[in-house]
Every structure is written in structure tokens, then in C-alpha cells.
Amino acid sequence: MYLKEKQRDYFGTALSIEELDANPLRQFIKWYEVALETEPFEPNAVALATSNNQGETKVRFVLIKAIDDKGFLFFTNYSSIKGKHLEENPKASFACYWPTLYRQICVSGTCEKTSYELSLRYFRTRPFLSQISAYTSPQSQPIPSDRTYMETLFDQNKAKYASLTVPMPDNWGGYRLIPEKVEFWQGRENRFHDRFLYSKEASGQWKIERLAP
Numbered sequence: 001m002y003l004k005e006k007q008r009d010y011f012g013t014a015l016s017i018e019e020l021d022a023n024p025l026r027q028f029i030k031w032y033e034v035a036l037e038t039e040p041f042e043p044n045a046v047a048l049a050t051s052n053n054q055g056e057t058k059v060r061f062v063l064i065k066a067i068d069d070k071g072f073l074f075f076t077n078y079s080s081i082k083g084k085h086l087e088e089n090p091k092a093s094f095a096c097y098w099p100t101l102y103r104q105i106c107v108s109g110t111c112e113k114t115s116y117e118l119s120l121r122y123f124r125t126r127p128f129l130s131q132i133s134a135y136t137s138p139q140s141q142p143i144p145s146d147r148t149y150m151e152t153l154f155d156q157n158k159a160k161y162a163s164l165t166v167p168m169p170d171n172w173g174g175y176r177l178i179p180e181k182v183e184f185w186q187g188r189e190n191r192f193h194d195r196f197l198y199s200k201e202a203s204g205q206w207k208i209e210r211l212a213p
């Protein structure tokens with residue numbers, strides 16, 4: 001059965017090599033700032049793909065919380081499936097799609113854990129109840145099917161830490177995805193898109209190539 005679609009043509013404006021920043025992280029930020037204005041929800045949501053050393057793969061969404069001069073930062077539970085995958089195989093990719101702009105960005109590279117200090121600094125910026133949630137949840141572990149089990153734990157921890165600092169769990173923190181390839185995709189009319197791929201060369205320089213749509 002074919003799916004009913006809400007298909008549309010893409011009317012993005014031309015993207016040329018001249019307007020691209022030499023650094024893909026800066027180019028990402030340039031596009032992100034536009035997406036912040038046009039996307040109704042969470043332009044920092046990206047589909048993150050990981051795999052283990054058996055070749056099993058999984059993709060799921062995370063929020064990119066920061067970009068520094070090395071890469072893209074997201075935060076999670078290190079005992080989750082992504083955490084276990086990245087322990088075995090630090091290679092990962094993510095893609096984001098900004099429909100209002102007809103734009104996609106695909107990033108692949110290698111993940112490293114952020115420092116304890118950086119993870120803690122971010123953990124402390126989270127609202128109290130989000131800290132309680134991270135503290136309470138053994139993310140991605142099977143738990144009793146009745147939701148009251150987690151809600152009881154949540155309420156107990158909320159009461160326990162009401163006037164205390166919530167400890168950041170030992171297995172919670174950030175990853176930095178250090179890019180090796182970054183592709184900027186601008187949807188154009190008749191599926192005749194503009195695509196530019198940045199590849200990191202051994203010298204550390206970025207090479208930029210146009211790809212066929």
C-alpha cells in the first residue's frame with residue numbers, strides 16, 4: 001500500500017559555494033539562526049544514529065544543546081542504548097530537517113564524552129524537575145509496566161531533594177560529536193536540489209564539494 005502523502009515541491013533559494021563559510025560548524029550556526037526564526041518547534045532536534053560492534057544500529061532524536069569549536073554537544077544517560085553503542089563504537093551520525101526552509105543537514109563523525117565539569121554545569125541549568133527526572137530514570141531499562149512505579153520514585157526524589165542539590169547521576173552527561181563530514185542540503189524545485197559536502201582532510205582543512213541532487 002502506498003502511503004497518502006502531503007508532498008510538496010521545495011522552493012529553497014539557490015545555495016552556492018561562494019556563500020558557504022569555510023568552517024561547517026560556523027555554517028551550521030548560520031543556518032540554525034534562520035531556523036530558530038522560522039521553525040515552530042525545536043530546530044535543535046536531530047535524529048542521531050549509532051551502532052554497536054555487532055553492526056546493530058539505532059536512530060532516535062536528541063537535542064543539540066551547544067556547539068563549541070570542536071563539535072556538537074548533546075546530553076543523555078550513558079547507560080542508554082546510545083551510551084552502550086558509543087562505548088563500543090564512537091562513530092555516529094545525525095540529521096536535522098527544517099521543513100520551513102527546505103533544508104537538511106547531515107553530520108557524521110566521532111563522539112567523545114564531555115568533561116565531568118561541563119556535564120555538571122549543563123545539568124545544573126536544567127529545571128529542578130528535569131534534574132529529578134534524569135536522577136530517577138534508568139533510561140532505556142525495562143521497568144514495571146504500571147507507570148505508578150516511576151511516578152512514586154519521582155515523587156520520593158522530588159520530596160527528598162526539595163531543599164537539596166540534586167546529585168547528577170554517575171551515568172549521566174554529555175557527548176561531543178566531532179564532525180568529519182557535514183552535508184548541507186537545500187531543497188530546490190523539481191527535486192533538483194543544491195548539496196554541498198564538507199570533508200575533513202588529514203591536514204585538518206575542510207574540503208567542500210558540490211554533490212549531485
Ligand SMILES: Cc1cc2nc3c(=O)[nH]c(=O)nc-3n(C[C@H](O)[C@H](O)[C@H](O)COP(=O)(O)O)c2cc1C
Pocket residue numbers: 042045058060061062063064074075076077080081082083139140
Ligand atoms: C525531540 C526529542 C528530543 C529528545 N532529546 C533527547 C536528549 O537530548 N537526550 C536524551 O537522552 N534523550 C532525548 N530524547 C529521547 C530519545 O529519543 C530516546 O528515547 C532516549 O534517549 C533513549 O534512547 P536510546 O535508548 O536509544 O539511547 C528526545 C526525544 C525527542 C522526540
